[in-house]
Amino acid sequence: MHYESDELKPKLLWIQGVTCNGNTHSFFNLSYLPQLLAKYEIIYHPSLEGTYSFEDISKCVGGCDVLIFEGSFDPLMKRNDVLVSTVLLHFSKSAKYVIALGSCASFGGMLKACAPERNSGLIFNESTLQGPLISMQDKIINLSGCPIHPEWLGYTLSMIANDQRVHTDELHRPLELYSHLAHHGCARNEYFEWKVDAKAFGLKEGCLFYVQGCRGPMTHAICNKVLWNEVSSKTRSGTPCFGCTEPDFPRTHLFQTKTNMSIPEDVPLGVPKRSYLTLSGIAKTFHIKRLEEKLFDNKTTD
Amino acid sequence: MITKQLIDQIEGEASIYFEMKKDKVDFATIAFPHFRGMESILKAKPALDALVITPRVCGICGHAHLMASVRAIESAYANANKSVHLSAKAENIRELTLVLEMIQNHFKWIYLVIMPELAKLTNSKRTLTPLKGAYAASIATKALALFAGQWPHSSYMLPGGVTCDVTHLERIKAQGYIDELIAFFQKESFGIDLETFLSYTSCGELATLNSDIGCIEKELIQMGMHQKGFAHDRYISMGEHRFTTKAKVSQTRHSSIDDKYVTTENAFCPSATSFAKNALYKDSYYETGPLARAMASNISMIKNIHRRYKDSAYSRVIARIYETAQLLDHAKTLVSNLSLDDDSLSTPLPIEEISSHGVGIVEAPRGPLMHRISIRQGLIQEYEIITPTQWNIGSSSYQNPTPAQKAMTGARSKEEALFIFRSFDVCSVCTTH
Numbered sequence: 001m002h003y004e005s006d007e008l009k010p011k012l013l014w015i016q017g018v019t020c021n022g023n024t025h026s027f028f029n030l031s032y033l034p035q036l037l038a039k040y041e042i043i044y045h046p047s048l049e050g051t052y053s054f055e056d057i058s059k060c061v062g063g064c065d066v067l068i069f070e071g072s073f074d075p076l077m078k079r080n081d082v083l084v085s086t087v088l089l090h091f092s093k094s095a096k097y098v099i100a101l102g103s104c105a106s107f108g109g110m111l112k113a114c115a116p117e118r119n120s121g122l123i124f125n126e127s128t129l130q131g132p133l134i135s136m137q138d139k140i141i142n143l144s145g146c147p148i149h150p151e152w153l154g155y156t157l158s159m160i161a162n163d164q165r166v167h168t169d170e171l172h173r174p175l176e177l178y179s180h181l182a183h184h185g186c187a188r189n190e191y192f193e194w195k196v197d198a199k200a201f202g203l204k205e206g207c208l209f210y211v212q213g214c215r216g217p218m219t220h221a222i223c224n225k226v227l228w229n230e231v232s233s234k235t236r237s238g239t240p241c242f243g244c245t246e247p248d249f250p251r252t253h254l255f256q257t258k259t260n261m262s263i264p265e266d267v268p269l270g271v272p273k274r275s276y277l278t279l280s281g282i283a284k285t286f287h288i289k290r291l292e293e294k295l296f297d298n299k300t301t302d
Numbered sequence: 303m304i305t306k307q308l309i310d311q312i313e314g315e316a317s318i319y320f321e322m323k324k325d326k327v328d329f330a331t332i333a334f335p336h337f338r339g340m341e342s343i344l345k346a347k348p349a350l351d352a353l354v355i356t357p358r359v360c361g362i363c364g365h366a367h368l369m370a371s372v373r374a375i376e377s378a379y380a381n382a383n384k385s386v387h388l389s390a391k392a393e394n395i396r397e398l399t400l401v402l403e404m405i406q407n408h409f410k411w412i413y414l415v416i417m418p419e420l421a422k423l424t425n426s427k428r429t430l431t432p433l434k435g436a437y438a439a440s441i442a443t444k445a446l447a448l449f450a451g452q453w454p455h456s457s458y459m460l461p462g463g464v465t466c467d468v469t470h471l472e473r474i475k476a477q478g479y480i481d482e483l484i485a486f487f488q489k490e491s492f493g494i495d496l497e498t499f500l501s502y503t504s505c506g507e508l509a510t511l512n513s514d515i516g517c518i519e520k521e522l523i524q525m526g527m528h529q530k531g532f533a534h535d536r537y538i539s540m541g542e543h544r545f546t547t548k549a550k551v552s553q554t555r556h557s558s559i560d561d562k563y564v565t566t567e568n569a570f571c572p573s574a575t576s577f578a579k580n581a582l583y584k585d586s587y588y589e590t591g592p593l594a595r596a597m598a599s600n601i602s603m604i605k606n607i608h609r610r611y612k613d614s615a616y617s618r619v620i621a622r623i624y625e626t627a628q629l630l631d632h633a634k635t636l637v638s639n640l641s642l643d644d645d646s647l648s649t650p651l652p653i654e655e656i657s658s659h660g661v662g663i664v665e666a667p668r669g670p671l672m673h674r675i676s677i678r679q680g681l682i683q684e685y686e687i688i689t690p691t692q693w694n695i696g697s698s699s700y701q702n703p704t705p706a707q708k709a710m711t712g713a714r715s716k717e718e719a720l721f722i723f724r725s726f727d728v729c730s731v732c733t734t735h
Contacts (some may be wrong), residue, residue: 021313046314202460202645205467223452229453237450239457239465252351253351255460
């Protein structure tokens, strides 16, 4: 593509299904937002000035190059008295890429529960291939996450603007963003290695996987490599990963690890349960003093 | 004749149905067409899961939902005679991150809503700078994320405290971001330093500013916004924090409040289906948000404006800008004095042992946000959410208008009425949660 002049910039359209606007606001945190937006002509955005109003867009005339859909897809939902599905189907025809933004648009997500019998993502209903754009799944890029990290969308839109191919996994998520696990780069990794659990919430010491419900070792996300708001992540601030990039989000009992005879029911992705149990059984016998104590006491720094 | 106007860029969508008489707005009803049913999603879920679900009511003020939710659960513990202890550190960190979310909201409103809308209204050719708002908001949320892990959609508050175990490293870095934000505000928004701005006691001083805020002030006067957009001159502020006062105010008379008198009713909008509910206190409508908080806290600058211009659209807009400065100053104080000696969290009894009910109220960017929960053996039985926009942007009858309806009545054009509507800072997704 390599667009130079204004007239040739790719046309970006951003529309919403059943949403909380969380992806819109997360995207606003992107450090290179002005430079990225300059590469596109925004024909409509729910919070930014665009070339057209939603009234114009809902007439379903013309097309776009990149379509972003934020929110869960509800086949009965209307905006400006027009079915969102009509607008979505019209513009997705001309679009070279359709980005399902956030877990709601990717898999149904949190807001699938508003109408569980009919809401879904664009091509997946949780992990089942089903949705309004199933016939054009080749052009769908799923950016799951609740919400998306701004750099995930920044990366995708930059790649598209530069005419570079975005390689995706079987759930249509970009490989560069969803091959890592949320566990990678977690500041608590050493506690995980030696199976030292956090004694309670509110401590920087200990792993949150054994008791506090952390899904980091089972969740495809780059949160501990590309930090949130460029400074932190859930696990770094003592909150368990809730697995928000996966098709089964939201699960229940989110602050609690499901265990069988005090062994986590789900073990790290791809690791045979028996191997995991052998290893953790041995590690637990070590009682490493350094890892069982506080790293330091805040009071001593005053 | 009734004419419909679609409104977007209000965190979702609404429709206003105008009845014009002699080229003036005689009456307007408001419909919010989208409904998600967050309260029913919460039913039968483990109570702590509310701390992950309710922030997802809203992408711009989800942190306020998190805090209302954790306060509601803590209130349920207290009502079961199992009070949860909160350390001063946990309280201070919670207040700091709540305030930082309000600051990001106000910056976005100033630059993404008010400045572009005023330019349209005044036919001004000035260059629009909406991304200034996004930039400032992103600095506020960096400081927030140092404690909360991320923004939006953090779940770092739990009954008994906060999950983060921050050190002075994070505190100092947050202080740096807050200073950067204050510097931005001084240079880009005010044109003067924060301390001087906060020492102002009269709006006459605003007119002298050669800056974005000065431009907003001039254009508001140019459009006569000091003489229109009047609501009921009744205010309510309900959240307990150090930056505001819990009270209701009628004109300038203060009185105490009890949250048990807060009720809701279905919105009245004969032209369309609306899923909104109006919020009331003892069967009356009240305005909420920065103007209400300033009236409740007797902020001299805003009281001065109120003496001249009552609860006009001008007063409403300036109150939000003034509050941004006040909150920046409060955030700076909080972060500078944050003692890290206390525990971040004191673990309460397991939630499964709690069968009780509770109320959590916080001041969100747009006013009081109330969560009511009833818990049985750790599971949610009932959950009710009442949001600030339900107070401000209710829709009722001609005889008994809500604040927004009353404020739009008499506007000389639909465009003028729409600006007045936006002066409340509307959140559609919160309204029909």
